[in-house]
Amino acid sequence: MPASSTRQRRQGALTDVFYLILRRMRFPLLLLIGIYVVCTLGLSLIPGVDAQGGPAGPMGMFNAFYVVSFTGTTIGLGEIPQAYSTAQRMWMLGTIYATVIGWSYSLVNILALLQEDAFQNALRQARGTRKIYSIRxxxxxxxxxxxxxxxxxxxxxxxxxxxxxxxxxxxxxxxxxxxxxxxxxxxxxxxxxxxxxxxxxxxxxxxxxxxxxxxxxxxxxxxxxxxxxxxxxxxxxxxxxxxxxxxxxxxxxxxxxxxNPFQRFARQLASAITAPERYRLRETLIGLEGESMPEPHQPPRGKWIMCGFGRF
Structure with missing residues (x-):
């Protein structure tokens, strides 16, 4: 089998894991993206103030995205690149609560996903497939x-x-x-x-x-x-x-x-009864390395009574 097919098999197992993650986290991810887009867009359009307290233009898209990014994760760098206007501060209050709620909802869904049996099975399957196809x-x-x-x-x-x-x-x-x-x-x-x-x-x-x-x-x-x-x-x-x-x-x-285990065992049982030495020789030849010699036995000769008349 070509190496490309082996890589495809490994990637297929990982694809199942990523598919479960994306399917389960689709709405939380879309919610976070929507929150960041709205918060960034609104902050980039709200007029600010200059160092003397006079009216100034909006901070721009890049600065707004920068502020929303660290606000949603740390909330602690202060008002940059300069002091905010009242409207900007009100918008930042909404941004703080919206991003915290969005991240909290996402983390709860991540924890629930990690505990799902389907996700655990997919992870075990991916690890097992990677381990198996690494055997050389x-x-x-x-x-x-x-x-x-x-x-x-x-x-x-x-x-x-x-x-x-x-x-x-x-x-x-x-x-x-x-x-x-x-x-x-x-x-x-x-x-x-x-x-x-x-x-x-x-x-x-x-x-x-x-x-x-x-x-x-x-x-x-x-x-x-x-x-x-x-x-x-x-x-x-x-x-x-x-x-x-x-x-x-x-x-x-x-x-x-x-x-056929029934047929195979029946033959061995008949051989052990009718030709015990031949049966012992066979067990010795097919035995695994390190096994002891089979004990000799001499079944009683004469008529036998069979109890049961099923398929076996």
Whole structure:
């Protein structure tokens, strides 16, 4: 992916923040501009007095704007460039109260904006997007921070691989923040089935190597796989699908690795019962570095009773 597209992605996240600021602060800003324009224009037209107290012409647009500017922020430089006339002083009284009210109203709106959930989410998204697109090494996107997603994150961390986590449940993300990793992974609280969320998570980054859809919803996993295949065909996809129909449908896009957890676990369980030594060898070969050898076990031979006859 060209560097220009990466910069556009960063700028897009910041644009959302500025859009919220401008939308929320549009009226306060217009109110302040209107107050300054009226106060400056009126002060520039009111006649003044000279040093001897005689009538003099108005102070002019520049001097009026200068006086209104420091009056609206400090109120403390006195009457410059010379003593004011009574009319000018009356106008300055109105200017003082108008600018104070305008700035107070604007500050209240700024504080309210900082406390809005939408603005906080936009800020977190902008910071997260900037952090993700600053990664200069291969990384993976893990969608879903459940039990499986947690194990995958620890596995990637043990292999010294960077990863980004997308999870809609804030409680799961809170638990993930308490986990110990070599590097703190970027965490995104959003619905990964939305293409914009995957894009902000670094899907179109040249350093993204794969996406793992591990949520409990087959439709969301399928949406993640489809979005990845359309936006970043070069990125590998691993999707957990329980529904065989969805598994067949998702294979149309090619290159996707679809894992049916029921089928995979059933095969491993059957292998552990019928060929325990082969199962132990397999677990040893695919284990992570530093893990201990699996304990040998000898399941009882003979007939078994299966309780339950559902899909699993």
């Amino acid at each position: 090494e291969p990384f993976y996107i893990v969608v879903g921070a459940g039990e499986t997603g947690m194990l995958v994150c620890h596995g990637l961390d043990r292999l010294r691989l960077r990863f980004v986590v997308i999870e809609r449940d804030e409680n799961r993300l809170a638990r993930l923040r308490l986990e110990e990793f070599h590097q703190d992974p970027p965490l995104i609280a959003a619905d990964a089935s939305q293409p914009q969320v995957l894009s902000n998570a670094g899907l179109v980054s040249p350093h993204c190597r794969g996406v793992m859809a591990l949520t409990d919803d087959d439709e969301k996993n399928q949406a993640v796989a489809v979005t990845t295949r359309l936006l970043a065909p070069r990125v590998a996809v691993l999707a957990r699908i329980r529904n065989r129909d969805a598994e067949t449908h998702i294979g149309v896009f090619g290159g996707d690795l679809v894992v």
